[in-house]
Amino acid sequence: QKEVEQNSGPLSVPEGAIASLNCTYSDRVSQSFFWYRQYSGKSPELIMSIYSNGDKEDGRFTAQLNKASQYVSLLIRDSQPSDSATYLCAVIKAAGNKLTFGGGTRVLVKP
């Protein structure tokens, strides 16, 4: 079992719709959770971090964390063609430890 798992996609969504991305992690003691966006040929850029159970909203993005289910998700509202990218879920087990990345979900937003 991989430490951080994501559906590789592609997840195809029409412009203006909500894109829903899921991520599960295996280590129950994981503390910090991140979503990064990576465009083809570019490096990852941080979308948001989440540390506590519940929802965290930042603009069109909402991260949801459920530690009991070992599940973190990302919602992208009003999806735009510019949101077409690979979205990486990353987890840190303990403070100061390294990031463990999922394989990424490729999102395609069609006009």
Add this chain to the structure above:
Amino acid sequence: GAVVSQHPSRVICKSGTSVKIECRSLDFQATTMFWYRQFPKQSLMLMATSNEGSKATYEQGVEKDKFLINHASLTLSTLTVTSAHPEDSSFYICSGRAGATDTQYFGPGTRLTVL
């Protein structure tokens, strides 16, 4: 967010030569820097973790004598690929983390092509 730069952005070299990549944190002090490698259509693979003033900690399977990492200051880390071979061709990405936080900020990456 915090800004990390890398130089060069792209490098082409001959097999057997050494290549140095610089990673700088521009607006924060990166007590820890990380070096990743990414092959096409794959996720990031952590190569090593370096703390300022200390020797780098390499991940299993990464040759420390081939990938030399120096983190001499809180704003600069370098990765030197020694005696590069075509199989070392990849996208090398660094990230920096400020002291008390968990968040890593990534540089733009360096695309290395070894002929």
